Every structure is written in C-alpha cells, then in structure tokens.
Amino acid sequence: MTATKGLEGIVATQSAISSIIDDTLTYVGYDIDDLAENASFEEVVYLLWHQRLPKADELAEFKQQLADNMSIPQPVLDHFKTYPIDKVHPMAAVRTAVTLLGLYDENAEDMSDEANYEKAIKLQAKIATIVTAFSRIRKGQEPVAPKKDLGYAANFLYMLTGEQPQEIAIEAFNKALVLHADHELNASTFTARVCVATLSDMYSGVTAAIGALKGPLHGGANEQVMKMLMEIGSEDKVESFIREKLDNKEKIMGFGHRVYRKGDPRAKHLREMSKKLTTLRGEEKWYNMSQQIESIVTGEKNLPPNVDFYSASVYHSLGIDHDLFTPIFAVSRFSGWTAHILEQYSNNRLIRPRAEYIGPDMQKYVPINER
Numbered sequence: 321m322t323a324t325k326g327l328e329g330i331v332a333t334q335s336a337i338s339s340i341i342d343d344t345l346t347y348v349g350y351d352i353d354d355l356a357e358n359a360s361f362e363e364v365v366y367l368l369w370h371q372r373l374p375k376a377d378e379l380a381e382f383k384q385q386l387a388d389n390m391s392i393p394q395p396v397l398d399h400f401k402t403y404p405i406d407k408v409h410p411m412a413a414v415r416t417a418v419t420l421l422g423l424y425d426e427n428a429e430d431m432s433d434e435a436n437y438e439k440a441i442k443l444q445a446k447i448a449t450i451v452t453a454f455s456r457i458r459k460g461q462e463p464v465a466p467k468k469d470l471g472y473a474a475n476f477l478y479m480l481t482g483e484q485p486q487e488i489a490i491e492a493f494n495k496a497l498v499l500h501a502d503h504e505l506n507a508s509t510f511t512a513r514v515c516v517a518t519l520s521d522m523y524s525g526v527t528a529a530i531g532a533l534k535g536p537l538h539g540g541a542n543e544q545v546m547k548m549l550m551e552i553g554s555e556d557k558v559e560s561f562i563r564e565k566l567d568n569k570e571k572i573m574g575f576g577h578r579v580y581r582k583g584d585p586r587a588k589h590l591r592e593m594s595k596k597l598t599t600l601r602g603e604e605k606w607y608n609m610s611q612q613i614e615s616i617v618t619g620e621k622n623l624p625p626n627v628d629f630y631s632a633s634v635y636h637s638l639g640i641d642h643d644l645f646t647p648i649f650a651v652s653r654f655s656g657w658t659a660h661i662l663e664q665y666s667n668n669r670l671i672r673p674r675a676e677y678i679g680p681d682m683q684k685y686v687p688i689n690e691r
C-alpha cells in the first residue's frame with residue numbers, strides 16, 4: 321500500500337453535479353462562463369440540487385421558499401451575544417451557529433428524502449441571515465430581518481447593511497455567488513461527503529465542511545489576499561514585497577490550484593469585476609496592485625490566480641468587512657455542499673480509505689518505570 325500525498329489525482333467518487341475537465345468548469349454540464357453571465361444564484365442552487373434548470377414557475381416558487389425560510393431562531397441570535405466578540409473569527413461563529421441551528425430543527429434527524437431536501441432549503445436560506453446577523457451584532461447593531469420580495473443576493477446585502485443595495489452591487493454579488501457555488505470534490509465538499517457517508521445528518525455535514533473551508537489553503541485564502549494587499553499598501557511596493565516572499569519560498573495567497581493547470585476559469589470574471597468595482601469606488605489601486613502581483617507570480621512561478629485572488633478586491637469594493645470574505649464563500653458553497661450531501665445520501669457507501677503505515681514495527685510494551 322503506497323499513499324498519494326494529499327490524495328492528488330485520486331478519483332474518490334462519481335458525481336453528476338459539477339465537473340472540471342481540461343480547465344473547464346461546468347455545473348451539470350453548463351459552462352461556468354455561461355452561468356456567470358446569465359444565471360441568478362437561485363437558478364444555480366436549483367440546478368445543483370435538481371440537476372436541471374428550473375422553469376419560470378418553479379423558479380418563482382423556489383425563490384419564495386428560500387425567502388420564506390430566511391429567519392433564524394431567536395436563541396441563535398442571542399447566542400452570538402455570548403461570544404467573546406472581538407476575538408472570534410466569523411467563520412468560527414458561523415460554524416457554531418450552524419450547529420446550534422440544528423438543535424432547533426425538529427426534523428434534523430429525519431433522514432427521509434423530503435426532510436433532507438427541506439433541510440437543504442432551510443440551511444441555504446438561513447446561512448445568509450446567520451452571516452449578516454453576526455456581522456451586525458458584533459458591531460452593536462440590531463440584525464435586519466430579510467425582505468421577502470428581494471432575491472437572495474439582494475437580501476444578503478440588505479441584511480448586512482440595512483439599506484437597499486444598488487443594482488450594480490446586487491449584480492456583482494449575484495455573480496460572485498454563482499462562481500463560488502460548487503467545485504467538484506474540493507476539500508470542504510469532500511469533508512461534507514465523508515461526514516454524511518456515515519449517515520450522519522446534514523447539519524453535521526455542513527458544519528464539518530465549514531471547518532474545512534475556513535483554512536487559508538482553501539476558502540480562507542480570500543481574506544489572506546486582502547490582508548496581503550493592505551500590508552503592501554501601494555503599487556510601488558508590490559514588486560519588492562512579492563519577490564521577497566517568493567525568494568523566501570512563501571506561498572502567495574490566491575495563486576495555484578490542485579486541479580487547474582492553465583488557469584481557474586472563474587478568476588477572469590472576478591478580475592473583470594474587480595476592475596469595474598475598484599474604479600467605481602475610486603480605489604483602482606487594489607486592482608492595479610492585484611494585476612502586478614498576477615504578472616509577477618505568473619511570470620516567476622507559472623501559477624495563475626484562483627477564485628480567491630480577485631474576489632478579495634471585489635468584496636472589499638462592495639464595502640464588505642475583510643473577515644467576512646470566507647463566510648460569504650460559505651454562503652455560496654452551502655448550495656454545493658448540500659447538493660453533494662443529497663447525492664451522497666442517494667447512493668451511499670461509507671467513505672473509509674486506508675493509510676500506509678510508516679511507524680515503528682511491533683514494539684514491546686515497556687512498563688512506565690523502565691522508560
């Protein structure tokens with residue numbers, strides 16, 4: 321038995337949800353470029369869960385179901401107030417809140433198909449409220465209740481700020497949600513599938529996935545990218561900063577990918593949005609600095625940017641707090657996680673690989689006073 325480090329290249333399951341073939345990403349066979357230009361996030365969620373696009377009446381009903389399920393139990397809101405608020409990373413808060421939410425779902429343990437689909441709706445609806453409510457409560461603001469007549473992207477921004485968002489912000493945020501929704505067997509989705517393959521419940525599956533997304537080698541990279549841009553501070557400092565990092569063999573956050581070789585197809589959409597939004601905000605420097613970093617890292621290491629790189633300056637331009645970038649990734653990825661959980665349940669087998677043992681051989685127990 322020989323281990324493959326990081327399971328690189330191992331095909332661990334079959335899935336009909338999304339695919340990455342020759343650097344092209346599709347959701348259920350629809351090219352991500354097509355969906356990014358044309359689809360609403362709700363349509364994409366429906367697509368991932370049903371493996372087909374909704375008809376107009378189905379979409380209207382689906383949007384209504386999401387809007388109807390957005391409010392969260394008062395004890396979950398109250399619980400936020402008990403956190404050591406200035407020390408808690410929002411991803412940790414969200415992880416705890418999602419697990420707490422499970423306690424208030426009387427059908428949490430019901431494993432019927434209908435109950436699991438309903439849980440997926442509830443989770444997708446409520447995660448937007450959890451993230452936005454936590455963001456407000458930690459600033460001493462009251463949470464803002466969702467508006468039933470707003471779409472998902474608009475509602476998120478509305479609940480975050482308490483103000484009707486501008487069309488351009490809704491459009492950009494919707495596109496970002498579409499781009500982050502699913503990505504084959506990435507680390508957090510794999511985590512969710514491993515968890516529920518034991519026939520554990522959906523709340524456990526998404527909680528496990530949040531934990532995996534949080535890390536800086538995965539979803540946590542978008543916050544780190546903004547941290548790096550802030551640390552560099554200005555365009556004239558980019559070159560020396562990045563070259564020093566590369567010389568020290570440090571990783572540049574937002575670059576590289578386990579699967580893509582030529583480039584992440586989502587990055588170009590975010591690059592374009594970054595240019596547009598930073599310009600509108602009069603803060604082109606974040607885009608210019610990002611471009612400079614891209615040209616150095618691509619030139620020196622042949623590593624293209626991934627989805628996390630330009631999403632940083634996009635979210636920053638939307639006025640979003642930097643430590644909310646990864647929770648926002650989670651808001652979108654809930655759709656993919658729940659789609660994969662439903663798929664796993666529908667054709668389940670325990671996921672249990674083997675380890676190549678490299679420890680010492682057959683040792684004899686030594687009594688404690690002889691060690």
Ligand SMILES: CC(=O)SCCNC(=O)CCNC(=O)[C@H](O)C(C)(C)COP(=O)(O)OP(=O)(O)OC[C@H]1O[C@@H](n2cnc3c(N)ncnc32)[C@H](O)[C@@H]1OP(=O)(O)O
Binds near residue numbers: 538572574576626
């Ligand atoms: C949504 C997402 O999860 S997208 C990914 C988000 N994560 C990041 O942006 C973090 C930075 N990137 C990375 O750490 C990696 O590229 C990963 C984790 C995404 C992929 O990792 P792997 O496929 O395991 O590649 P691995 O980490 O083994 O790197 C291979 C080589 O490329 C180098 N490398 C990979 N990424 C980077 C990077 N961002 N900056 C500099 N060098 C890098 C490594 O140092 C290594 O070099 P070596 O062979 O000389 O030691």
Ligand SMILES: O=C([O-])CC(=O)C(=O)O
Binds near residue numbers: 503505506579627
């Ligand atoms: O697929 C991966 O390894 C990481 C990624 O890009 C994602 O989850 O969107």
